[in-house]
Amino acid sequence: GQQVMQIPQYQHVQEGEDFTTYCNSSTTLSNIQWYKQRPGGHPVFLIQLVKSGEVKKQKRLTFQFGEAKKNSSLHITATQTTDVGTYFCAGAYSGAGSYQLTFGKGTKLSVIP
């Protein structure tokens, strides 16, 4: 099946530092989505990227979709303690009448006050 590799698995940052997580797919994606899961919570949708080379911003969060639609990144500027959680990417694939949504393993972010 399709795989989405996400790195790093863990990231510890000092409050105020930046943070980036990366996702890579071996095949071209139809779209990629990003989710955040707080400790003890469930994944919550952040954003969806569809177009090649797309860049979207949400306050301190910047999301990018690669030109080949095989990779994506999430960058957080000046992290805050409220950013703590696990960030997942999910790649959507289509082909031959079927479709899949494959999640990366997630990057667990810890922010040291």
Added chain:
Amino acid sequence: ETGVTQTPRHLVMGMTNKKSLKCEQHLGHNAMYWYKQSAKKPLELMFVYNFKEQTENNSVPSRFSPECPNSSHLFLHLHTLQPEDSALYLCASSQDPPPGLTDTQYFGPGTRLTVL
């Protein structure tokens, strides 16, 4: 958030028990999903339903049996589970199934399942 609800929130069962997980979405969505989230693996998509019809079954063992009586309700029937099936089971819904602009997943709070 109350768009997608799941019951029970916690479940402990023996390997010979039969139990069911329930999910309900109040968002008017057409697609519903079951996911398994365990500590050592990525979020795993188990089943996809589109307009009550099962469209995906990602090689899930037959001891997991889904049921979707209508677009708003989804069940996961459990029978003779193994300890390695212990995990968080998440239900989700989306306007439409992937891929597309309306396949954003809205997750429920999950059922924490422990199999003894």
